[in-house]
Amino acid sequence: MNIATNARVALVTGGSAGLGLALSRALAEAGWRVITDGRSAEKFKEADLADGVTVVVGDLTDADHRAELVAHVTAYGRLDLLVHNASTLGALPMRPLAEVDVPDLAHVWRTNVGGPLVLTSTMLPWLREADGVLLSISSDAAVNHYEGWGLYGASKAGLDHVTLTYGAETGLTAYAVDPGDMRTAMHQDAFPGEDISDRPQPETVVPHLLALLDARPESGRYRAEDF
Template sequence: MPVALITGGSAGLGRALVHSLSREGWTVVTDGRDPARLAAAVAGLEAVVPVAGDVADPAHRADLAREVGWLGRLDLLVHNASTLGPLPLRPLRETTTDDLLETWLVDAAAPVALTALVLPQLRAAGGVVVALSSDAAVEHYETWGPYAAGKAALDRLVLTMGVEEGVTTYAVDPGDMRTAMHQDAFPDEDISDRPEPASVVPALRALLAARPPSGRYRAAAYAELPRVVGAPA
């Protein structure tokens, strides 16, 4: 039975991916900061291990790694949990050093630290690391500075770690989605025209089934590719 660890599984794309993998027989370890919300998100799913906590907390990361260690393998690690930084979004001139550091801890440093903890299980299973990125990592959008820099750092750090450790790693831009985070970024806009997070899952699964070389990819480029059900992903 393949094993996945997906951070931020209580909402959005993380939740959709947890449900997709669980339905196909995967064991999934996932987390979220709100225990009640996390429990509701995975209610009724088989072989899903919810671990409430904040990925920025070293003790919580150790808890996640412990669950993976008990399972003995890790076929897929998805770094989905992230933060926009201080809200409402603001120009960099109004952003403090603490704002930057807190954002980068969640968006870049914590994923690297968590990956390091589960490297033995990833290697044992020939697993894959997916870092959910953003077009903000390569474009320049006003007021998105802390988040954009965090995602750019995440791309570089995870891909570099893959080279260093011999693990397949992907930085994946999922595109715009109708999520609470996206609404937080545009509090006065109607975002109902954005696609639901679940619509991105088939593209991610197709990318993972194709297993191209490590690198940065756009989910949209894999949206029309067939996915092999049950393929190592």
């Protein structure tokens, strides 16, 4: 592999808003080279990303988009951190499992589990070379059971399992991290018409994620607030 930069390189999916945007900014400010993606070019225009962040617009479930991400990593010649942050709640408003159909399942699992699974496999050579970290953003809905959250929660449980199995199979350091409730557009979508201003901003979660990366404990499932 031809290493084109001495700076650490991170790929953060879903970086146009929320936690992905906040983490991409913080990593770039700390000297990382960051590649991030998202489906909305308009959101990225509003994002005010720092220097050192490369934006790739597209859908993670699309093979051509993943190939574009691979090309950017190849250009750097290294990958120290892969963050699976992009996800979907599925059809809104969220519904109980008895009202969910196969197309709903396919959409949520394709985005929340399938895309990250396949992207990880393509990035393994670089992650292994750099002794890198695989970090997936989970949810407390992956382990707890809330009305209407069954499909999303199951997909996050699946993402946890895929992430930590990659760690077991490859020896990579792998984390599934519950960031806690945040004041994001996705969280607002889950609670239409409700005031969620009491939830913390995603920027408050980033220092905990950076502390986790600095501490680098053994692979496992963690809560961001514990770091």
